[in-house]
Amino acid sequence: MLAKELLDWFPEAQISDQPIEKLGYLTLPLTSQQWILLEETNLTEREKQLIALLTQQEQASSLNPWYSYLIEGKGQAPQTFKKIQLVYCHLSYYQQENLASWLDMMQTLFPNCQTVLQVGVQDYVFILQQDKYSSVRSILSDTIEAVEYDFGLRLSIMLGQVWSQTGYQALSDLIQAERDLFKAWWRQGHQGVHTFSQLYLWSLGEGLVDHRFIKDYLRQLILDQDQIQEIILSLWENSAVLTKTAQQLYLHRNSLQYKIDKWEELTGLQLKELTDLTLCYQLILPDIL
Template identity: 40%
Template sequence: MQTELLFSNKSKVRREGSSRLLDSQEALAFFPAAAIVDTPIHETNQLAFPLSNGQWLQVEKKSLTERERYLLSLSTGDEAVYSRHPWYRFLVKGVGTMPRQIGPMQWVHVRHSLSANEEKEVVESWCDVMRSLLPNRIADFQVTAYDTVFILDQSTFIPIQEVLADTLSAMEFDFGLKLTILIGQMWSQVADEDWTRIFQAEHQLFIAWQERFQSSRVLTFGQAFLWGQGQELSLSVLRHQLSHMISQQDQLADSILALWEEGAVVTKAAQRLYVHRNTLQYRLEKWLDVSGLQLRNLTDLAVCYQIVLEER
């Protein structure tokens, strides 16, 4: 009876020439054995379908009939389009190889209030503006109808926080959008097999923060990471990669500890380390180039200090 109703509803939607995603309440009414999740699990025994609020319906394959699978596919609209994007396949599903080999990679995660299925022209126009603001953007893709990720090549570090913060209100006003933006960490020295886990961990951190606060703002990775420390979130993947990156820089861990003890005052930290101020300054600039983390900024310094402290 439920699948009959779903088929009837979706047939009507198709005849009207649009694609409407199920919301969480509808999804659980039709498929009570399924779960509503923020980030899908892509495993061979699982199916995941986007919902209208940006979440996903997660269901075991063995619990669905062939007809139910077909009916679900009718409700998912452009999800098939998302899944064909090579970066979506690589970062979200872990399928295939990296579409383009680049140096340090950074992701800008954006939750927008308008569905990319229902308001395609508005969302696409906003995306064009975002692309123009990010000169080192190499690609962008949708994770859900409400979530877009921009991929940046940070081989030459370009700071983007200030320009996005300055234009946030204007973009929201011009396009009638509510935007939450996370400027992700610059990741380098990542093994190919680890990219998917790092992306999913960072995106899950963003979704958790957005669901908690639901505010319009530009958020840095450091702010999100420190907030996530007090939540029931798994940040071990992110900690491990940051620890690896720090360990690859000569004497950086000691420099981080000294800077923390001296309140981020470079001259005093250099004296504590018995090195010239220019030597310490060089280490900080080199770290900024490979990570985007500014150790004279107390938030970024706190992130790195926690990582080093845990290792020791």
């Protein structure tokens, strides 16, 4: 729910970029970066009970060590991992009685799901451990319509980037940039399942998101991998045709395929898929022009 809509209902409310404890007031999380401050004397008992329910859900997530590590950038990961991927879900419409069942079902779709966090009133994040990479694109794309119908939902979903634990950037900074990207997208009313690459390229023309952390991280990752920059450029020049690319790079086709597969395992980016290839090509443009 947008802050503007709530202010229409509660004109005396205050919007804050951080949670505030103030005597006689209730604080309700709007998104991961905004809270609304409501004076208790202006609320009915029913409104107070609803706010208590919503804030209780948010507090439960904040006690999760993954929340502290990934969302707040505090402490250590609750378990060791090499790679991680977040799946972001925004519910633009849902029936409260179906919510728990939907969350259980979503976790069964991801065998590598470590936990689920609530990061806003209508926002959930599923944390997938991707040490042994498993693509979830087809799983969600094939089931989204049935899920919405069965559980009475309207969903906006972004499959996040696969992130590694490296010294390039603080992981929480990368996650925050990713969440900002997703938020800018669903706030414009978009729905369905989309990948990180699709939303990243969409946002370049919108000018709504700071890409600096993500761009620097992925560009450095490309530079550090053997021949990946050359492979990206050659695939782009040859319309992602592997045979022509292998010939141009003097590589056996199987060797080229192996390097492409290793890159996907590391990042989740499929260089034979034109959207992912476009993202990677855009990242290396400063180095080849």
